[in-house]
Amino acid sequence: MSVVSSQTEAAASAQSYGQGLAIVGIGGLVLSFDIPLIRMSESAFWTVLAVRGLLTGLAVLLIWQVDRIRNPRGQKLIAGWTGLLIVAIFSMAATTFVFAVFNTSAANVVFILAFNPMFAAILSRWLIGESPPLATVLAIPATLFGVLLIIGAGFETGNWTGDLSALATAFLIALALTLSRRSRTDMRYTAALGGLLPALIALPFVAGEGLHSEAIIWLILNGGVLIPVAMICLAIGPMFVPAPVVSMAFLIETVLAPVWVWLIFGERPVDLAMAGGGVVIATLVVHSVAELRRVRGQRRRLAEQSGGV
Incomplete structure (x- = not known):
C-alpha cells in the first residue's frame, strides 16, 4: 500500500471520527434539556405521559416512513417478538422516568440513570455470557x-x-439494550415507540380531566423535536465512534441537566446526593477513558497484525 493511500485512509478515518464526536455531542447536549423542558411546561403527570410519548412516537413513525420511501427494504419498525418485548420494556421505562421526574430532584434522576451502563454489564453477563472488562x-x-x-x-x-x-x-433501559444486543437486530426505533403505549394509557385520564399544562409549547418541543433528535444522534453515533465515546455523551446530560434546572428553578440537591452524584460521574469518566484506551489498543494491535500479514 502506498504512503499516499495510507495518508488518505487516515484522513478519512479522522474525519469520520470527528463527525461521530459531533453527532454524539449534539445528542448528549440536546438530551440534557429533557427534564428542564418537562419542568418548564408545568404539566400534570398524565399530560406529560400523553403529549410527550405521543409526539415522540409520531415523530419517529414519520422518520421511519420517510426512510421506507427512500429504501423500501430498509429497517423494520419492530423486529419480531423480541422487538415487541423491547418496546414493552421501554414503555415501562418511559413511565417510571416521568414518575421519577415528578417525585425527586432532576439531579437525582440523571445521577441514578447514569448507573445504566453498570446494569447493562451485569445483564450482559447473565443473558449473553459476555464477560465485562476489568474497568x-x-x-x-x-x-x-x-x-x-x-x-x-x-x-x-x-x-x-x-x-x-x-x-x-x-x-x-439496560435490560432493553441488552436484549437488543442479544438479538443482533437493529432496534433503533424501539426506544421512541416505547412512549406510545404509556401515552395511550394516559389518554383516557387526559380526556376526563383535560390537558393540565401552563406552557404546553415546551412539552411539544420536548416530545416532537428534542427527544427524536437526541435518540437519532445517539443511535447513529456508534457507527462512527467506539461505544465508550457514546457513553461519555450521556455524561453530558448527567452533568448539564442539573445545571440547567439549578439555573432556571434554583433547585439544588442536598449535599449527600451531590456527593453520590460526584462519585457516579467521576467513576464513569474514568471508566469511559479506560474503555476508550482499551478499544484503541485493540484496534492498534489488529492494524499491526494486518500490516504484518
Missing part, C-alpha cells in the same frame, strides 16, 4: 456506592419513591 468490574461497586448515597439522601428528604423509580428506569 467495568471495578466501576460497578463504585457507582453502586454513589447511587446508594443518593437514595439514602432521598430517604432523608422524602424523595425515595422517585429515586427508586429512577433506578428502575436505569434497569429497564
